[in-house]
Amino acid sequence: MLFQSKNKKSNLGLTLIEVVIAIAIFLMIGVAIYNAYVGMFKMITGARVQLIATALANEQMEIIRNMPYQDVGLQDGVPAGALSRFQTLTRDGVSFSVRLSISDIDNPFDGQIGSTTYPDLAPNDYKLVEAEISCPTCQNLQPFTISTYVAPKNLENNSGNGALFVQVLDANGAPVTLADVNIVLASSTNPVNINERTNQSGFFQLVNTYPANLAYQIIVSKTGYSSERTYASGEAGIANPVKLNATVVAGQVTQLSFGIDRLANLELKTMTKTCTPIASVPITWQGTKLLGTNPNVLKVDQTLSTDAGGKLILNNIEWDTYRFSASLSGYALVGSLPLQSLNIAPASNNDIKIVLAPSTGRGLLVSVRDGASSLPLSDATVSISGPSPSQSLITNQGFWVQSDWSAGAGQTYWSALDKFATTDGNIDYASTTGQLSLVKTGATYVSSGYLESSIFDTGSATTSYIQLAISPSTQASTTGAGSVRLQLASSNDQATTTWNYTGPDGTDQTFYNATSTTINAVVNNNRYLRYKLYLQTADLNVSPTISDISLTYSSECLPFGQVFFDNLNNGTYTVTVSHDAYQDFGTTFNVNDTWQFLEIPLNAL
Structure with a gap:
């Protein structure tokens, strides 16, 4: 009789786990090889497209250099010429977009137009030609620009023209680069339609x-920014525009300034005093910027x-000071958080809460503000x-403001208005009352x-912190970016030794500054x-300075700094306001x- 040994091993195949491991290893190697191939293919393709684009740019420049000087210009442009501003050209199966910019240059060597000491009656000395090449369908080609100067063979002539x-500028008066400028002159003899960018x-x-005369329409814009434009009298129902279409006079310079800045966002909520949302409330919002006068025409209404x-x-929405009002049958506006006028800063995110209550008769909303800071009391x-x-x-409801630190450190809990808790010794709080700066050594x-x-x-443990304000809002440019930064920490235990400071994104990695002022909800409650x-x-010869730090807050949904009197009879009332510190x-x-x-x-007293 034959018996099979129990210790004899079978070598007939692989186990399931071994097969799975082998497949996984094969897939890893295969994916790595494939990714390497794809990456190399993209690199080769990108280099090829870059070479084609460069050759196309040089080709366009060479064509323009060989054109008659009087033809080097844009159709309906200034200088006028035979070229199209936009072209779509295909080379080696790749479609490229070409944007031309051509402008007359007034070289100061022979004087300049509008100069009172050395005027140039022929300011069109030579031309600057710029070609921007882009490929919308290419993944690895960034748009680029090449330029060249084109000069006439002979001296320029007095054209009898002018300059515009x-x-x-932005909200702080700083120049806005690469802003889109559209200039249109609707003329049957000399039409102009220019789309250029600021330097x-x-x-x-x-x-x-x-x-x-009053014929050049100018529209200024930029992606992600507000826009501003000129108007003709009577255009868009504006009888007397604040910014009229421009006039150009022969031999003179006309200069117009426009203000645009980054757009902001706003979330408005309508609710009761107990935070219950109220739906479908008509909201009227108005800015202060005017498009026209006599009568006034608001830009936002x-x-x-x-x-x-x-x-x-x-x-x-554009930066401005806005007023909001709500009207709902059977309800009255009993307050808002913040108050009804809200200063919207560029690139800011803002919240406003409008509190309504059932209305019985006539009502009076009284807002009490600090006379110096205009903050609610x-x-x-x-x-x-x-x-x-x-x-x-x-x-x-109210605010917390500190504008004096001169009494020094050592105050853990807020009582004296001119003291604080601690410093690292590098903050000067005493040299100038009401001002903080870095310590000066030598x-x-x-x-x-x-x-x-x-x-x-x-x-209150149900406090919501709304808006932070830091003054002044700007610092010397040489101090560098982030010269003034601030973080907040909150707790329901004033004796805690652990304060977790956070910034506008709710983490300890970011900081509030003069333009980032909306307080993150992580500190609420x-x-x-x-x-x-x-x-x-960044410049040891200049220090940033601080004169005021303040914030507004609310408890639940009761509006701060405001009271509402309802069910009043017609007539004249005596209104008195008292406060211990005022x-x-x-x-x-x-x-x-x-x-x-x-x-x-x-x-204040």
Whole structure:
């Protein structure tokens, strides 16, 4: 009888695990080889496209150099010529976009147009030709520009033309580079339609253009920015435009300035005092910038509506000071967070809450502000007396501001207005009362320093922190980017030794500054708050300075710095306001409408 040994191993095949491992290894090697092939193919293709694009650019320049000088210009452009501004050309199966820019250059060697000491009556000395090559369908080709100068064979002649200079600035008065400038002259004899971009100084200079009276329409824009334009009288219903179409005079320079900046976003919410959303509320919002006068025509004047969730999202809005008002049958506006006017900064994200309540009769909304800072005041007692029974209400929302640190460190909990908690010794708080800067050692400043504030008590664990303000809003450019930075930390335990400081994205990796002022919600629902200020400079001869740090906050959905009196009878009322730290205020007010607004500034004692 034959028996099979139990210890004998079978060599007939592989186990399932071995097969899976082998397949995985094969796939890894295969994917690596494939990725290497694809990467090499892309690199070769990209190099080929770059060579083709460069050859195309040189080809266009050579064609232009060999053209008659009078033909070197753009159709409907200045200088006028035979060339098209935009072309789509195909080389070796690749489609490229070519954008030409041609401008007359007024060389200062022989004088300049508009000069009072050495005028140039023939400012078209030579031409600058720029060709931008791009490939919308190519993945590895970035648009690039080549340029050349083209000069006439003979001396230039007096053309009898003028010049139009367009300057583009942002909200802070800094030049905006690469802004799109569209200039149109609707003329049957000398039509002009130019699309150019500003230079590094924020200028586009149109030299040697045709004289015309109030005829040049100019539109300035840039992707991600607001826009501004000129108007003819009566255009778009504007009888008297603030910025009229430009005039060009022979032998003279006309210069116009335009203001554009990055667009901002706003989220508006309508709700009750208990934070319940109110849907479909008509909202009127108006800016302060004017398109025309007599009568005034506002650039922004719209009536919109909140959605089913009580929200109205306004994206890509221009920097300005806006006013918001809500009108819903059966309801009255009893306050807003922040107050009804909101200063929208460029590239900012903003929130505003409008609080409504059922309305019974006539109502008066009273806003109490600090007379110096215009920030809303908490704990102000507002009293009215008149045809209706006397009433007194207290504003219970407000702000925290510090504008003096001269009494020094050592104050853990906020009480004295001119003290703080700690510093690293590199912050000068005493040399100038009401100002912080870096410490000066000898003739230069230290490079950096920080200061930590006292702990501020808002009095409520349901506090929402809204907006931060840092003054001044700009610093000397030589101090470098990020010369003033700030982080916030909050807690429901004022005795905690761990304060987690965060910035506008809710992490410790970012910092608030003068333009990033909307406070991240990560610090909300905590009673205690403090800030940590960082100063630094790239130029040891100049220090950043701080005069004020303030923030607004609210508790639940009760509007801060505001009280609302409802169900009032017609007539004249006496309104008085008192506050422990401010001078008393009194006035009279005539109630004669369903809803009215009274703003009262208080002066400190």
